[in-house]
Amino acid sequence: MIASAPSSASVPPDIAALSFEDALAELERIVRQLEEGRGKLDDAISSYERGTALKRHCEAKLRDAQAKIDRITVSADGTIGAEPARID
Structure with missing residues (x-):
């Protein structure tokens, strides 16, 4: 089953x-705290x-x-256009 994109x-x-950078920095801080096992359940x-x-916010910003x-x-006849980039 494929999850739908969060709204x-x-x-x-x-x-x-938050900006992407601020959200990512906070997320990294949370991950470190959880990995260290600090704090109460x-x-x-x-x-x-x-x-x-x-994480959802950062993913939305990236999308x-x-x-x-x-x-x-550039098509075969020389027409210049644009298409969405495929960044995987």
């Missing part, structure tokens, strides 16, 4: 306001949930950036 509504407003669960929302990148093409 921006599934991201809390405070996370939606309830705090770890809350951090994991926030990390999940940060938006990818959609804005065009690849210039």
Whole structure:
């Protein structure tokens, strides 16, 4: 089963306001904390949930950036055009 793309509504407003770089930095901090096992279980669960929302936000930002990148093409008859880039 393929998961559908998350909507921006599934991201809390405070996370939606973050830049990609700020969201990624916070996500990395959360991952380090979880890997180190610091804190109580309830705090770890809350951090994991926030990390999940940060990940969705970062993925959405990357999809938006990818959609804005065009690849210039030249057809056989010399017509110049553009098509969405395929960045995998």
